[in-house]
Amino acid sequence: MPRKAAPLRLWRPFAAVLGGLALALTTTGSALAADGTFVWIGPQGKAYAIDNPPDGKCLAMAQEARGARNGTKKPLVVYTKKRCAGSALRLAPGRSAPANARFASVVFNPR
Numbered sequence: 001m002p003r004k005a006a007p008l009r010l011w012r013p014f015a016a017v018l019g020g021l022a023l024a025l026t027t028t029g030s031a032l033a034a035d036g037t038f039v040w041i042g043p044q045g046k047a048y049a050i051d052n053p054p055d056g057k058c059l060a061m062a063q064e065a066r067g068a069r070n071g072t073k074k075p076l077v078v079y080t081k082k083r084c085a086g087s088a089l090r091l092a093p094g095r096s097a098p099a100n101a102r103f104a105s106v107v108f109n110p111r
Contacts, residue, residue: 034108036072040065041099055109058084065103069096077110078103 033052042048043064053059053072060082068078070091078097080086082104089097097103 034072034074034076036070036074036093038076038106038108039069039071040103041067053106053108056107056111058105058107060105061103066101067097067099068101068103068106070094072108074109076106076108079105079107081105 039049084105
């Protein structure tokens with residue numbers, strides 16, 4: 001019997017996680033990274049995380065994102081629109097945004 005192809009919508013979260021992992025693996029040490037973990041809530045209330053995200057680079061979220069938690073040692077800013085535009089919310093290390101606060105992009109250790 002032929003195997004059914006998985007729906008595209010199931011691959012999007014998987015691709016986002018893989019992209020985050022690839023991004024985390026491409027950083028070249030703590031001098032260029034916000035040491036720690038950035039956590040947020042994605043579709044269907046599932047938690048996602050990026051370890052040691054890169055400093056000063058705007059990252060766009062590939063899917064619904066809300067409830068940002070800054071577990072890094074440096075400040076970050078989440079934005080309501082892609083390309084680090086729109087309303088901004090600055091989070092100090094160890095701080096969290098309200099659970100229902102949606103965002104579309106983030107920059108770690110902004111300049």
